[in-house]
Every structure is written in C-alpha cells, then in structure tokens.
Amino acid sequence: GALVYQYPRRTICKSGTSMRMECQAVGFQATSVAWYRQSPQKTFELIALSTVNSAIKYEQNFTQEKFPISHPNLSFSSMTVLNAYLEDRGLYLCGANRASQNTLYFGAGTRLSVL
Amino acid sequence: GDSVTQTEGLVTLTEGLPVMLNCTYQSTYSPFLFWYVQHLNEAPKLLLKSFTDNKRPEHQGFHATLHKSSSSFHLQKSSAQLSDSALYYCALRSPNNNNAPRFGAGTKLSVKP
Known part of the structure; x- marks a missing residue:
C-alpha cells in the first residue's frame, strides 16, 4: 500500500529559529508533493x-x-x-501524489509549536 | 479560482441514523472531487474520489455522487457507526496535473450511542 512518513511528528522551536521537516513516500513514486498547513480553526492551507x-x-x-x-527524488521531500x-x-x-492514481496520500504531519 | 464549501462545521448524530455531509464547489473546469477522513492524531486518508464516467464511488459504506448541475459532491451513509466519528474534508482538484487539491473547511462528525 501507499505509505507516507513524516518526521518529526512534533517539534517545538523558539521564536525566530528555524525548523526542518521531512516527508518520505514508501512503496510508490511520488511525482509531486504538496505541503499543507492545518492551523487551529482553519482548513488545509x-x-x-513540488x-x-x-x-x-x-x-x-x-x-x-x-x-x-527540497525535492531531490521521487521518494523524499x-x-x-x-x-x-x-x-x-x-x-x-x-501529501505525496501517486501518479498512477492521481491521488494524494498524506503523512500524519509534523506539529510545530513556537515558544 | 477553485474553491470548496462545506457549510456544516459540526454534525452530531445518533448511531444508526443516516449521514449526509454537504460539499459544493466552484471550478472553471470539470474537476475531480475527493472526500478525506481524518481521525484524531492520524493522517487524513482518502475515503472516496469521483470518477470521470459518472460511476458512484463507494467505500466503507460511504458513497457520494458528483452532480455537475448543482456542483455538489455530498457524502452519504445509510447508517452511522460510532467509529465514523472523525473530521471529513471535501477536496477538489483541477484536471491539470500541476495543481494540488483544494480543501474545504471540514466537517466534524460526532456519532453518539
């Protein structure tokens, strides 16, 4: 099946610092990857x-x-x-797009908190 | 531009009653429509997607019919189960493969015993 892993699942950073998150598609080739933010009270922005x-x-x-x-290959962004x-x-x-199905498969997300 | 509207923020039902979650859309082209379900602390999962040949997609007892005349893709199920409690998102994608799906605001379905 199509699996998408995101790392880390949760992170906390200080205001003004930076944070990197990763997305790995397993079992299929992700020809495109869409990044969304799900904020409180809001939908997927x-x-x-990519x-x-x-x-x-x-x-x-x-x-x-x-x-x-960065999207260097068909399995990682x-x-x-x-x-x-x-x-x-x-x-x-x-959300990693499985080209053969024209469908996005999502990871569980990285939850970012900022102090 | 493309947009998706889900008018209900919260739907509360008693187990066994039918489910209908509304979704309407605006698009210049004939888009693909999707329903995603997101359980607490889990990834959004694809529930249904529209077909180009007007077949009615079904999965886990849920079904949805794309009505181009009314620009709707409402999600339905004949009998709600406790395990159906989750967030449901309707999404739209233009036929151009260079676009990512646009999501509605989501509807929280709460099924009570």
Whole structure:
C-alpha cells in the first residue's frame, strides 16, 4: 500500500529559529508533493506544490524565502520553516501524489509549536 | 479560482441514523472531487474520489455522487457507526496535473450511542 512518513511528528522551536521537516513516500513514486498547513480553526492551507524536475509552485502568502522546499527524488521531500513565529504554529502535512492514481496520500504531519 | 464549501462545521448524530455531509464547489473546469477522513492524531486518508464516467464511488459504506448541475459532491451513509466519528474534508482538484487539491473547511462528525 501507499505509505507516507513524516518526521518529526512534533517539534517545538523558539521564536525566530528555524525548523526542518521531512516527508518520505514508501512503496510508490511520488511525482509531486504538496505541503499543507492545518492551523487551529482553519482548513488545509496549501503552501506549495513540488514536482520533480519542475519549479516549485508556491501559493499566495507563502514564499520560498520563508518555506524553502527540497525535492531531490521521487521518494523524499523536505521543507524548512525559517524564522518561525507564533503564526506559523500548526500541523504541517505532506501529501505525496501517486501518479498512477492521481491521488494524494498524506503523512500524519509534523506539529510545530513556537515558544 | 477553485474553491470548496462545506457549510456544516459540526454534525452530531445518533448511531444508526443516516449521514449526509454537504460539499459544493466552484471550478472553471470539470474537476475531480475527493472526500478525506481524518481521525484524531492520524493522517487524513482518502475515503472516496469521483470518477470521470459518472460511476458512484463507494467505500466503507460511504458513497457520494458528483452532480455537475448543482456542483455538489455530498457524502452519504445509510447508517452511522460510532467509529465514523472523525473530521471529513471535501477536496477538489483541477484536471491539470500541476495543481494540488483544494480543501474545504471540514466537517466534524460526532456519532453518539
């Protein structure tokens, strides 16, 4: 089956510091990876869509300067939250697209708390 | 742009009663529609997705019908179970594969005994 692992599951960082999170697709090739943030009281905010060998497409209100993403191969992606502040708190979800099914499979997320 | 609307934030039901969670959408193209379910502290899991040939997708007793005339993809189940309590998200994806799904605000389903 299609499995997506995210690491770490939870993290706490001091305000103004940075935090890197990872996403690993197991058992399938993830031709694209979408990063979302699930904040309290909000739905899934799409941060960016990363497709191997293509430019990463960021949504409005999210930038590469703040959320740099690496997607070096078909099974791994990472995203960093730079200079994290309170408004960056939330559950960061990685959705890996299984091309043959045109469907996103999600990891359990990385929960970011900022002190 | 594409958008998904789920009007109910919370739906509370008694076990055994039918379930219907609303989802309507706006899209320039003929999109794919999805329902994801998220149990507490777990990853969102795909529950259903629409077919291009108008078949009605079904899974774990849930089904949804894509109605293009009303731009809806409501989720239904004939009899709610306690284990159905979870967050349910409707999502839309344009046919262009360079897009990621857009999610609705989600509906929390709470099934009571």
